[in-house]
Amino acid sequence: AQSVTQPDIHITVSEGASLELRCNYSYGATPYLFWYVQSPGQGLQLLLKYFSGDTLVQGIKGFEAEFKRSQSSFNLRKPSVHWSDAAEYFCAVASNSGYSTLTFGKGTMLLVSP
Amino acid sequence: DAGITQSPRYKITETGRQVTLMCHQTWSHSYMFWYRQDLGHGLRLIYYSAAADITDKGEVPDGYVVSRSKTENFPLTLESATRSQTSVYFCASKLAGDYNEQFFGPGTRLTVL
Numbered sequence: 001a002q003s004v005t006q007p008d009i010h011i012t013v014s015e016g017a018s019l020e021l022r023c024n025y026s027y028g029a030t031p032y033l034f035w036y037v038q039s040p041g042q043g044l045q046l047l048l049k050y051f052s053g054d055t056l057v058q059g060i061k062g063f064e065a066e067f068k069r070s071q072s073s074f075n076l077r078k079p080s081v082h083w084s085d086a087a088e089y090f091c092a093v094a095s096n097s098g099y100s101t102l103t104f105g106k107g108t109m110l111l112v113s114p
Numbered sequence: 115d116a117g118i119t120q121s122p123r124y125k126i127t128e129t130g131r132q133v134t135l136m137c138h139q140t141w142s143h144s145y146m147f148w149y150r151q152d153l154g155h156g157l158r159l160i161y162y163s164a165a166a167d168i169t170d171k172g173e174v175p176d177g178y179v180v181s182r183s184k185t186e187n188f189p190l191t192l193e194s195a196t197r198s199q200t201s202v203y204f205c206a207s208k209l210a211g212d213y214n215e216q217f218f219g220p221g222t223r224l225t226v227l
Contacts, residue, residue, distance in 0.1 A: 034215060043204060043218035044157075051213055090156060094212070100145055100164065101172065102216060106156035 002027045002093050006105035013081050014113050021076040021108050023091030032094035033074045034102065035065055039087045047089075050074060061085070086112045117141075120205050120219040128227050133192045135222050137205030143217075144210045146188040148172075148180065150201040151221075157204065163188055164210075195226045 003026040036044040048059025055067040065076045088109045092102040118139040127133050144165050149157040159172030161180040179191045202223050206216040
C-alpha cells in the first residue's frame, strides 16, 4: 500500500527566508502527488499537484515542488516566506487503485518568525 | 454560495448517542469523502463514495455509517458515539478522473464526552 512520510512535525522559518518542506512517498508505480495547506480553523486548500511531465511544478501563492523519483521525494519550496504562510502543510499520494482516494502524510506545521 | 459545506461546524455529544454530520456540495462532483483529523495522525479516510448509492470503506471505517441517496449529500453517522471519535471531520469532493483534486469543506469539530 502507498504511504507518505513528512519527517518534520514543526519547522520555524524567519520571514523572508527560503522554505523547504520534505515529503517522501512509497508507491509501486508512477505516483500522483499533491501538496495541501491548512490554515488554522480552515479546511485544506490545494497548493499544487504532480501527475507526469516536468518534475518541477508551480503552484499557488508562490510555492513550487520538485518530484525526484530516485529519492521518492516531492519536496515543497518557497523562495521567500511571508507571515501569512504560517499553516500546516500536508503531502498526499493518490491510491494505486483508481487514483480516487488520497493517503496523507501527518503534516508539517510551519511557524514564521518576524 | 456554491461549494462544499458541512454542518454543524461544532458538536458536543455524549457517549452512546447517535450523531449525524452533514456534507453538501453544489458542484455535482461524483466522488465524496469523509476524513477525520487527529493530532499526530494527519487525515485518515473513513468512507468514500464514487456516486449515489455507491460507498466504500476507507482506512478507519469502524463505528461509522454513510449513505448517499443524492449526489450532492453525503452524511456521516456515528451510531453510538465513543470518546475515541472526538475529532475534526472533513468532507471532500472531486470530479471523476485521475487528474482531479479533492476540494475540502471547512470541517466539523466533534467532541464526545
